[in-house]
């Protein structure tokens with residue numbers, strides 16, 4: 101007897117009530133279940149589902165578990181040796197077996213350059229690269245876009261440009277410049293518009309409408325930041341005289357074209373003393389962040405640390421003294437060494453510069469012992485002409501490395517030889533950056549958090565060659581030619597499957613994240 105036959109007699113007498121029930125179910129239940137499909141936000145036809153693998157990275161360790169997702173949130177994390185079978189409840193199960201399920205990456209340092217410089221990078225291309233790379237939240241920098249994000253009006257332009265164009269969730273830093281540091285009402289409005297914090301430069305940024313700030317401007321802004329409990333991120337390099345450097349005794353103008361094509365020449369123009377002096381001055385004003393200080397509640401964060409020498413020691417000491425400070429470095433400082441950069445290869449140009457292999461090892465140590473708190477991409481691409489690929493002139497080329505899509509596999513590939521664990525990966529890339537940006541719902545696989553997940557295979561390797569699809573606006577990246585370990589299989593943003601095996605959801609349903 102077929103199951104349908106059993107139901108037939110029952111259906112006969114009950115067909116009308118059953119029909120009403122069924123229609124009611126369809127009307128009430130289906131819209132929610134089908135929302136994402138209809139709206140095209142997800143590649144998956146379910147709002148309520150379970151992902152399972154034998155390696156789920158949680159705050160209490162890595163273990164086999166099922167992660168239940170309902171309407172965008174994580175509703176349970178259950179340790180279990182096998183995936184739930186079909187029929188155990190009504191929930192759809194995705195079994196990823198040996199793949200790693202990790203919190204999506206939170207990248208707090210990305211230049212997406214819109215509005216105004218869409219030819220550099222953009223919300224669409226940048227956030228697709230992020231989704232393909234397992235980054236589920238990114239925080240956009242207030243510069244390279246035009247106008248720079250320094251007032252509430254410009255903040256509105258920024259958030260309007262993002263609307264409907266983002267594949268992952270995006271928050272925004274506001275910019276601190278002398279003009280708004282001198283008019284704290286402007287700063288207050290910028291923060292009350294929802295900027296997650298501020299960003300400033302202690303040296304020229306290269307962008308005319310983003311002038312540099314001194315430590316004293318930063319000191320002026322700290323009490324306003326304290327009022328909102330938000331951080332300031334600082335590009336910490338201060339220009340120092342270079343005459344003592346023999347190569348530069350006659351200024352950079354006197355240098356030959358051959359010399360300008362050497363990375364070592366560029367390196368000597370931005371010595372570690374620039375970072376040291378900036379951080380020394382910055383930490384002096386950051387004393388105000390101490391408990392009981394005039395800016396208690398504010399937080400000072402040093403972006404893209406390159407010098408693993410005194411700069412790092414200053415930061416370590418400041419933390420011990422109770423200052424509210426933190427520091428990030430970027431994979432390019434951990435993956436490359438100045439002596440290995442080829443002549444004229446300006447893809448590697450960034451500020452502060454990539455230093456030597458000895459420094460690189462020290463950065464790894466500092467990251468592993470917790471002296472460096474987190475990682476970020478500092479994805480900052482520019483059109484090929486500006487990178488001076490033709491001339492290979494390191495002094496003329498725009499500084500900025502294009503890398504967003506490769507952050508997870510690059511960290512894993514370079515980190516493996518340093519014994520990096522999955523838990524460290526998720527602390528550096530998810531929980532610690534989420535904390536910096538006060539994104540409470542982001543950064544870990546835990547009950548109640550947003551279901552932001554990256555599912556990836558750490559054992560699989562591949563080459564970044566011409567067959568590898570790069571989603572950045574510009575394809576030039578210093579990781580070209582690298583053999584990477586770690587392939588992103590799929591990415592979920594608030595339970596929406598936005599990327600799966602080279603495919604994206606039809607629509608861009610990333611949310612803009614504003615501070616309250």
Ligand SMILES: NC(=O)NC(NC(N)=O)C(=O)[O-]
Nearest residue numbers: 211305306450451480499500
């Ligand atoms: N204007 C920039 O995007 N600058 C960036 N450029 C780099 N890092 O070379 C940065 O973060 O300083």
Ligand SMILES: [Zn+2]
Nearest residue numbers: 335403404451
């Ligand atoms: Zn910078």
Ligand SMILES: [Zn+2]
Nearest residue numbers: 209241478480
């Ligand atoms: Zn940057």
